[in-house]
Amino acid sequence: MTDLPHDAEHFVGRYAPRATPALAGRPRVPTLADSLAHFRRLPGMPAMLEGLGPGCRCLLQGCTAPTNAAALQRFLDRPQGRQVTVTAVDLLDLPTIYERLGWPIPPMRFVRTDARALGAHFAPGSFDLVVQDFLLNCAPPAEAPALLAAARQMLGPGGLLLLSITDSTGLHPLPAIPAATFAARHGVPWRPEARDLAALLPDPERRAALLAGLAERVVLGADGEEATLITAPHGRFEFFVPIARTLALLAAAGFELLLRDREQGSDDHGLECSRWRCLARAVG
Ligand SMILES: C[S@@+](CC[C@H](N)C(=O)[O-])C[C@H]1O[C@@H](n2cnc3c(N)ncnc32)[C@H](O)[C@@H]1O
Incomplete structure (x- = not known):
């Protein structure tokens, strides 16, 4: 699968590992590193991360930025020496796109597939932590239940989901x-x-x-x-839906919501928006 959608390099190029002249003057696209900095500040978060133990198998369901593996390693650096492995699932052929953009290939395993159909690649419960960082804003809303069900399937009971999403209620101005x-x-x-x-x-x-x-x-x-x-x-x-709908889908997929927080921001199109950060635990 080496074909690239014509806009893939442009889409991924906005997530340049460091500032480039081409992106000067545009609001920066938020990356997983921004979300993790936000998660880290939430009261109760350090204790939750301690609970992950000395090893952590992480799955990124949707991954665009090449900085994500390093950001996750930093986020999970307590206890020191924790073994962190990162697997990234995306519809795009990310290593080929990174190469074409002249970027180094980050230290993670890439699997090009639909993040709704992970059973063909991984056994249930293969991961300790699943991350969906604005994936649901890149997928039609009808796909959300299957994306959340796949996240739940990949976690054992007690496994954690970090979910970031921009909801529809905070969008402004909205022509x-x-x-x-x-x-x-x-x-x-x-x-x-x-x-x-x-x-x-x-x-x-x-x-x-x-x-x-x-x-x-x-x-x-x-x-x-x-x-x-x-x-x-x-x-x-x-794609944007009200946050209440996403929270109901989380519960339906078998997650218990542990923490949630809202941040006001503006996206790279200049839309004011509310970004939600949710930590949920796999139950049942
Ligand atoms: C908004 S981007 C994630 C950006 C993220 N904040 C980061 O720092 O990498 C969403 C990604 O999800 C991917 N995606 C959307 N629907 C998908 C699906 N059904 N399966 C796998 N990847 C999907 C897109 O190709 C895109 O790379």
Whole structure:
């Protein structure tokens, strides 16, 4: 699987290991390192990490930044000498993309697959810690139950999940159009399972014309709760739902919520947003 979606290098390139001239002046894309710095400050977090014991098998469900392995090693550095192994699962062929971008390959195992279908690669309970860092903002909301169920399957009872997500309620400003208006105005039926504009409109010329007017706009789903941001320059979608819905899905997947915290921020498109950080434990 060496083919690359045409926008993959642009998408991953925003997560450069260090500042580059090309990214100067743009708000920085938050990485797992930012989330872990936030998690580390939460009261009760150090004790939770102690409970992971002298070894920690970590699974990153969705991984873009090349700095993630080092960030996890630092996060889990107590007790000193803890053996940390990191496995990264992503739809993208990350080592090939890193090579093309001229970045060093970080010390982790890469598995290119759908993070909803991990049973083909790993036995149940293969990991002590699963991390979903804004994965749910990159996947259509209908995929969330399976992504959380796969996380639960990969953990034994007591295993931990670190989940970061931007929810829909804090997005501002939100130049939104309802999905029905989108379909009527542009002659393109809206499909909530689409990951990008190319899935709705395969013709590149029509798509470019549409994107010129729609980039950085939000389409609101039929229930008025699901918000999909159309991003420039390739028409990738980012997905947002109310945090209450994600918390209900966590419980349904077999997780007990231990800690949660909200941080106000702004994303690299200039949208003000609320980022939630949740620590959950596998139960049952
Ligand atoms: C927002 S990015 C994660 C960025 C993260 N904060 C970091 O620092 O690396 C989400 C990643 O999830 C991947 N992804 C989305 N849906 C997926 C799925 N079903 N299976 C595996 N990877 C998926 C995307 O390709 C992308 O690399």
